[in-house]
Amino acid sequence: xAKTNNVMIEQGTKMKLGxxxxxxxxxxxxxxxxxALACIFPFLLxxxxxxxxxxxxxxxxxxxxxxxxxxxxxxxVVKGGGIWKAYLLTMILTAIGTFLGLGxxxxxxxxxxxxxxxxxxxxSFYIYFTTLFSAGLAPYYLLMTQTYHLKDSYLAVLLPLLxxxxxxxxxxxxxRAIPHEIxxxxxxxxxxxxxxxxxxxxxxxxxxLATIGxxxxxxxxxxxxxxxLFLSSKVDVKPLQYTLYEVVNKMDALKxxxxxxxxxMADIPTESVKMANAILATGPIIFLYPFVQKYFxxxxxxxxxxx
Amino acid sequence: xxxxxxxxxxxxxxxxxxxxLMCLPAIVFFFAFSYMPLPGIYVxxxxxxxxxxxxxxxxxxxxxxxxxxxxxxLFTLTRNTILYNVAFILLGNFFAVAVAxxxxxxxxxxxxxxxxxxxxxxxxxxxxxVGILVYNILNYDSGFVNTVLTSLGLERWQPYxxxxxxxxxxxxxxxxxxxxxxxxxxxxxxxxxxxETIEAARVDGANAFQKILYVILPSLKQTIVILLLFSLGGIxxxxxxxxxNIIGTNSLLYSTTDIIETFVYRATMSDxxxxxxxxxxLYQSVIGFVIVMTVNFIVKKLEPxxxxx
Numbered sequence: 001x002a003k004t005n006n007v008m009i010e011q012g013t014k015m016k017l018g019x020x021x022x023x024x025x026x027x028x029x030x031x032x033x034x035x036a037l038a039c040i041f042p043f044l045l046x047x048x049x050x051x052x053x054x055x056x057x058x059x060x061x062x063x064x065x066x067x068x069x070x071x072x073x074x075x076x077v078v079k080g081g082g083i084w085k086a087y088l089l090t091m092i093l094t095a096i097g098t099f100l101g102l103g104x105x106x107x108x109x110x111x112x113x114x115x116x117x118x119x120x121x122x123x124s125f126y127i128y129f130t131t132l133f134s135a136g137l138a139p140y141y142l143l144m145t146q147t148y149h150l151k152d153s154y155l156a157v158l159l160p161l162l163x164x165x166x167x168x169x170x171x172x173x174x175x176r177a178i179p180h181e182i183x184x185x186x187x188x189x190x191x192x193x194x195x196x197x198x199x200x201x202x203x204x205x206x207x208x209l210a211t212i213g214x215x216x217x218x219x220x221x222x223x224x225x226x227x228x229l230f231l232s233s234k235v236d237v238k239p240l241q242y243t244l245y246e247v248v249n250k251m252d253a254l255k256x257x258x259x260x261x262x263x264x265m266a267d268i269p270t271e272s273v274k275m276a277n278a279i280l281a282t283g284p285i286i287f288l289y290p291f292v293q294k295y296f297x298x299x300x301x302x303x304x305x306x307x
Numbered sequence: 308x309x310x311x312x313x314x315x316x317x318x319x320x321x322x323x324x325x326x327x328l329m330c331l332p333a334i335v336f337f338f339a340f341s342y343m344p345l346p347g348i349y350v351x352x353x354x355x356x357x358x359x360x361x362x363x364x365x366x367x368x369x370x371x372x373x374x375x376x377x378x379x380x381l382f383t384l385t386r387n388t389i390l391y392n393v394a395f396i397l398l399g400n401f402f403a404v405a406v407a408x409x410x411x412x413x414x415x416x417x418x419x420x421x422x423x424x425x426x427x428x429x430x431x432x433x434x435x436x437v438g439i440l441v442y443n444i445l446n447y448d449s450g451f452v453n454t455v456l457t458s459l460g461l462e463r464w465q466p467y468x469x470x471x472x473x474x475x476x477x478x479x480x481x482x483x484x485x486x487x488x489x490x491x492x493x494x495x496x497x498x499x500x501x502x503e504t505i506e507a508a509r510v511d512g513a514n515a516f517q518k519i520l521y522v523i524l525p526s527l528k529q530t531i532v533i534l535l536l537f538s539l540g541g542i543x544x545x546x547x548x549x550x551x552n553i554i555g556t557n558s559l560l561y562s563t564t565d566i567i568e569t570f571v572y573r574a575t576m577s578d579x580x581x582x583x584x585x586x587x588x589l590y591q592s593v594i595g596f597v598i599v600m601t602v603n604f605i606v607k608k609l610e611p612x613x614x615x616x
Binding site: 018019020021023024025027028029031032033035036037038039040042043045046049057058060061062063104105107108110111112114117118119123126127130132133134135136137138139140141142143146147148159160162163165168192193194197218221222223224225228229241242244245248249271274275278281282285286289290293296297300301 | 332347432451491555
């Protein structure tokens with residue numbers, strides 16, 4: 001009720017609100033509050049779990065607010081040490097991949113949007129076709145491992161995530177908004193195509209670079225799929241999310257093998273350790289993303305237009 | 308005669324060599340990772356043998372497909388994949404539109420901003436984490452649901468061994484993860500509606516319900532139809548990350564949760580049965596291709612501006 005009144009005061013001077021306006025607004029506040037809380041609830045729950053001692057979890061289950069606050073799980077994760085190496089590897093892959101991918105996507109996006117470039121339709125279709133028909137997982141896996149010999153190589157994670165047809169189309173949509181006269185003026189001044197791109201076009205593409213760079217960075221940070229395909233147990237350090245995946249599944253496997261018994265083996269990662277790992281692997285994203293959210297939003301609205 | 312005006316291919320290449328070079332890394336990339344695997348599709352027609360490689364293995368024609376069809380496996384996988392996608396697409400768009408419309412009705416900027424930030428959060432996390440979040444809520448030993456059930460004196464629930472509960476659960480999890488983000492497109496479309504149109508409706512005495520029903524929804528119709536059609540184009544493509552991280556290799560749940568992608572992944576990575584995996588993959592690609600072409604044909608008839616090619 002209080003909320004509806006506030007709305008009325010805001011709007012009061014303009015016009016009187018009808019009953020249906022009030023209903024819709026109250027409904028909006030209630031439903032959206034419930035949905036928004038539901039969105040963050042599972043996160044709060046793993047935070048709670050990670051600070052709860054294992055004996056309490058076993059006796060009473062998972063709760064939002066820990067009965068006794070403990071840092072045990074975090075101490076175990078930090079002592080294990082593996083997660084820092086995974087962090088470092090993921091940061092390196094993210095930095096290289098985002099930088100390289102962004103450069104290639106920007107160049108391609110610009111060239112394919114140049115009206116005078118006679119090959120632009122052919123190349124656009126060549127790129128777009130890959131979304132229409134693909135060979136599927138098995139031929140891809142055999143090619144990567146048998147022909148390219150990328151099994152157990154970090155390149156198998158770095159390279160496939162460099163770009164996607166969707167990101168190139170997104171870049172083309174951003175470039176389209178830049179007037180062609182800019183390129184023309186560069187030409188008149190005698191600048192070459194590369195020069196026009198680097199000194200005239202790139203500075204105007206800053207929002208596009210931020211958006212697409214963030215999509216790329218998110219892809220690398222959240223990557224687990226290529227790792228699961230190509231990085232076997234021979235590789236000691238794996239990307240962060242796949243490390244997390246292995247921590248969780250190692251535990252399940254051990255649990256199933258001793259089903260029905262109470263185990264106190266120290267090497268079984270416990271529920272709280274699992275959640276502490278999850279929080280450490282996700283933390284940076286959660287803190288960063290409210291600040292970069294607007295770039296993702298711009299990405300989806302610009303990307304909705306066809307290439 | 309013609310040549311006098313038009314450049315030859317070589318002349319064009321020379322004149323635009325810098326632009327071509329700018330596209331070269333992308334051309335090489337898609338060649339290496341998307342076109343090079345295509346000949347490997349042949350593995351679907353052989354009895355694959357590691358030692359002899361794809362092209363040295365024995366050709367057996369359509370045998371790999373025959374088994375998949377007669378065993379009913381392909382039917383189950385296709386049915387699961389399509390039914391999940393239908394639910395994802397229809398409910399996903401319904402809720403995305405609803406969220407966008409409700410957001411638009413609210414006046415508190417602060418509320419809009421904070422709630423949107425919360426709603427987008429699930430979209431930005433890895434699928435691995437989604438699997439863990441779900442596990443932490445649903446697992447039998449200590450999951451949140453069972454904590455609550457126990458404290459209420461009720462019997463514990465064991466969803467990880469009940470196949471029937473997963474279709475609604477997976478749809479719910481999908482909606483949880485995607486609705487906020489999907490609502491952005493519709494929210495932007497509503498913002499794009501001519502302010503005068505809405506003002507005119509108000510002056511004519513339209514209340515909020517009428518405004519939504521007769522002004523906002525009709526102007527969203529085109530966006531909704533186009534987005535629905537294009538999602539239909541991907542109807543045989545499953546959301547592998549979601550299913551694999553939540554269901555994993557829990558075979559108790561396969562009857563209701565195995566989709567084309569999860570089957571192909573297991574056939575490739577655990578059974579090393581590349582021929583079967585590839586046969587299913589090829590079947591999926593061909594069906595998907597036909598559907599996209601059909602959808603594009605329809606869009607072209609309805610709204611030529613929005614067609615893909």
